[in-house]
Amino acid sequence: MHKGQTLSVTPTALAELSRQAAFGGMPGRVHIDLLDDPCGQRWLHIRLRPGDFSGVPIFRTDGVTIYAPKGQLDLLKGLSLSYYGDLSGGGFLISSPRGAESCACGAGFRFLK
Numbered sequence: 001m002h003k004g005q006t007l008s009v010t011p012t013a014l015a016e017l018s019r020q021a022a023f024g025g026m027p028g029r030v031h032i033d034l035l036d037d038p039c040g041q042r043w044l045h046i047r048l049r050p051g052d053f054s055g056v057p058i059f060r061t062d063g064v065t066i067y068a069p070k071g072q073l074d075l076l077k078g079l080s081l082s083y084y085g086d087l088s089g090g091g092f093l094i095s096s097p098r099g100a101e102s103c104a105c106g107a108g109f110r111f112l113k
Contacts, residue, residue, distance in 0.1 A: 006077055007032075007059045007066065013083040013092060017048065018064050024050025031055050031067045034075055037110075044075065045108035046094055 009017070017030045031053040037043035055067030058076065068076055078097035084090055093106040100109040 007068075008080045009059060009061070009066070010080070010082040012085070013081045014062060014064055016083045016085070016090070016092070017066070018062070020048070021050045021064065026050035026052075028063050029065055029067065032058075032076065032081075033069050034072055037108075042110040043103055043108045044110060045103070045105075046081075046092065048092060 018028070021027055021030050029050065029052050031049045031051050033047050033053075033055075034044040035047050037045070052065075052067040053069075056070050056073070057065050058068045058073065059066040075097075080095040082093050082095075084093060091107065094102075094109065096102045096109040100111045102109050
């Protein structure tokens, strides 16, 4: 586990991550990374995938380990991952880290200047 990482995950997000990892053939292993904004407005959006993709473990509980690229550890620090679900679907949401603003979609943020 990478020391100093402060990613937090809600119980509903943890349950959905576990389900998706098992369905993807990688039980208990989830990779999170941030994708750059193709429009050039500095937004970063989360991507979650089953597996570890040679990342370093940053969060572990209840049989689920979340991995991240070593080069993005500082960007992920302070994020809180949650999940919502209703009759029309669901999705992961993040809280913005300190010094950042949230994207309207709930799955992205950008740092303030």
